[in-house]
Amino acid sequence: MNDATDEYRVIITRKPVRNARMRVMPDGTVRITAPKGFNTARFIEEKRDWIRARQAEMDQLAAGCITVASDRMLLLGTGYSVREGSHCETDHCDTVITAPNPPALRQHLTNDFRSLITETVAIRADEMGVSPGRCAIRMQKTRWGSCSSAGNLNFNLKLYALPAHLMDYVVVHELAHLNVLNHSPAFWSLVATQYPEYKNAETDLRRYWVAIERNHWWNTIQK
Structure with a gap:
């Protein structure tokens, strides 16, 4: 009601x-x-x-976060125009996304983000000396990402809205869980070795979460 x-x-x-x-x-x-x-x-x-x-x-x-016009989609930390077209395409130079409808837009973003996050995970996993399992992309309501006890990673599609450095932080955070599954002092110490400014990143993630939830296009594709 x-x-x-x-x-x-x-x-x-x-x-x-x-x-x-x-x-x-x-x-x-x-x-x-x-x-x-x-x-x-x-x-x-x-x-x-x-x-x-x-x-x-x-x-x-x-x-305290980036402000984009109501008709623009927050992507990679900036505002992208969304236009209707017969096929899906993202022009990062002109910050324009083309898609025929919201479901197609969501699938297009998922495909693009999967390639981006997979590359980031591979680079960071090599640096951290860990071997993650499967990497899944989901539209999650409360988490940026998660790591199972089996070593499988889940990442929220909304991460695609973040600037690259915050996306990188979430990857480091979840990969650190391969060694320490909880959020104990040992876990944060491990995170700090890879991402010293993690406390600032945590604050910025809260700000971006609010910005994303208030963004018209992210609300449209998660329905």
Whole structure:
């Protein structure tokens, strides 16, 4: 169910859960998961200050990131025009992407990104002395990437929106998990040997996540 206030949009999902949960999305939308009969109006009123604080945090993150026009797609850290055409093509010189429809655009970007990320993984894996397994590309909702206990890597297609140095950091991060599966001090020490500015990268990734979630074209192809 969709609802709205003067300040923000609210999406309410009724499920057989014990406690109500609330999240503020990057675009400011408030998502509530609540049991049947739960008073969501009162819940919203009680959390109004928290909601405003979270929305302000999202706005601040977005303000610290690149801003592209609403009709342009964030790709490789810059804005690309998207044009309708009979075939798919990316012109990196003129920053133009051509595709007949959103599903074709998503597949085209997946194919392009697979080649790019595979090359980056190969270079970094050689430098780090590790041997990853399969490398899959998915449109993930909460993670930039993941590494399984079997050594297989998953990368979010949204990484294609990032500038090259942040994409490189995510690769280093996931490859480091081949040696240390958790996020212990030993893991971060290993990451630091390959990417000393990892703390800055983590901050920038949060900013870009908000920017990507607010981008029209990324929202269009993930539906």
